[in-house]
Each structure stands twice: as C-alpha cells, then as structure tokens.
Amino acid sequence: MEMTLPRTVPSGNVRKGRGIIRQYIKKLKRTPARTRYIAVGIVSAVILLYLFVFRSSDTPNTATKLGVPSDAPVSKIISSEVKENQNALLAVADDKDNHFDPFKNVQIISWEPRVFVYKNFLSSSECQYLIDCGKDHLSRSQVVGQDKSEVVEARSSFGASLTREQTRAIDQRISAVTHFPIENGEHLYLLRYGSDQEYKPHYDWFADDLGKEWKDMLERSGQRYATMIIYLSDVEEGGETTFPNINKAIKxxxxxxxxxxxxxxxCEVDHLTLHGGEKVKKGEKWIVTKWIHQKKYTDA
Ligand SMILES: O=C(O)CCC(=O)C(=O)O
Ligand SMILES: [Fe+2]
Incomplete structure (x- = not known):
C-alpha cells in the first residue's frame, strides 16, 4: 500500500506572509535595475557588519587562551608572590597622604638607556621618616676602589646605610615597581649633599678589572642591574642628577x-648610564639610593 505523507497546510499567518513577499518581489521587479543593485549592496553590507561584530565578541579572552577558565577566581591566576606585591601597591593607594599611582605617575625619560621618573613615589612624611632614620649616623660617602671602598674627591656627600627593618615597607614598594625581589637590593643608603657637594659622573655597575673581594661579591650577587634614587627633599639650586651621554638632567x-x-x-653593562649628582649650589639635597643586583644580595 502506498503511503502518502501528510501535506503541511500553511496556516493563515504563513499564507499572509507569503502574499506579502510575493507582492514585494513583484514591486522589486518593477523597480529600475540600478535601484535593485543599491538595495542588494546595502543589505549585504549590513549582514557582513553583523557577522564581523558577532565574531569579534566571540574571541576568547586572554585567560581562556592561556588555558585558565575565564570564570576562574583571580587568586588562582596570580601567584601568592605577585599578590604580595599587589598588596604593597594597594597599601600605597590606600594611604591618603600618598598620591602614588605606578601607571599614571611614570615619566619616560629615555629607553636607551632605560630611565624613568615616578612622581610622588614617597609621601612627605615617608621622606622625613627616612631622613630621621639616618641623619645622626652620617659619615663621608665612599666609592668602590680597586680592593675596598675608599673616600675620594669625586664623591663629597655624607651618608648612612639604613637597616632592612627600618625600610621594609619602602623596600616592598620598590620591589613592586621594579619587579625585583626585595632580597636582590642592597640596604637603602641615605645621602646628604650640602653646599658645593657632588658626585661626579660614574657608573653604578662594577668594572671587571677589580680585586678579589669585589669579584667574589659579583660571583655571589651578580651585577648591579638597576638603580633607584629617591629624592627626599627639594633643592633650591643645583643638585640635578645628570646623564651626560644622553644629555638629560633630572631636577x-x-x-x-x-x-x-x-x-x-x-645583560651587558650599559655605558649610556654614566650619571652624576651636580654640585648643590643653594640649600641641601637628601636622597636614598637602592642598588639592585641580578641575584640575591649578600655583602660577605
Ligand atoms: O646624587 C645623585 O643625584 C646621584 C647619586 C648616585 O649616582 C648614586 O648614589 O649612585
Ligand atoms: Fe650612581
């Protein structure tokens, strides 16, 4: 017996819809060819635009690309060490006395060598705190000699090494913006330049023709990779940090x-980092310097 499939009878609405389409096609046939082409062009453009927008919103986010589900909690994506650094930055943001924002406050001075200024890195009270920590223990600053540190004319300031306990929070902030672990840094060194005192142009990295003591230190801790100088006072006149090889001066x-x-x-030492502290002409200049090594720093 032959089976007949039930014929679908279009409903009233469908019939009405087909009628409208037929009428529309008839109308379209009556319109000039040029108008028809323009209409088809517009419709195609709208469809392409829709597909483009739809596809780009469908692109997986970075976390998904890295294999991390996009709804994974942030704490799972970042390690606890990164979180600790973030907390240091958040603590800065929470301190009403401090207006430091590492993204907004950075000024790019040069890319070769890499030189940056972070505005308002420390608050006024933090600057005063660091001065108070060392001002009664200053002695004539020294430089790296052939075998040991020595006093020279080229560096006429006075300074004092601060302890890690005294500078923990500030060391943490330095670490958060430089992306070096705290233990790679030497102790923060406080410096005072009075009238006519200066630090003639020099490199902070160690030359490779130095004596055994320094060679052993380099072996243990690696080169000085980065330097951070924090200005703890304004200077009435003079005292700029200059980079003669790139013709830059920081007030x-x-x-x-x-x-x-x-x-x-x-990882080659950069000869363009030659720098110095100009003579203070009027007022006094207080800074702290942090030298950061390639490896954990130990002085003996
Ligand atoms: O006083 C300055 O501006 C520069 C200090 C300096 O170069 C240093 O402490 O290594
Ligand atoms: Fe220096």
Missing part, C-alpha cells in the same frame, strides 16, 4: 623616584 623634587637600568635587556 630633585621631594618624593620623586628616579629608576634606571645599569644593564641592557641583553
């Missing part, structure tokens, strides 16, 4: 931090 402004990389990204 000390209380709370600002100057960061530069003594080594190139390729």
């Amino acid at each position: 000390p402004e209380k709370g600002d931090a100057l960061l530069f990389y003594d080594m190139k990204p390729t």
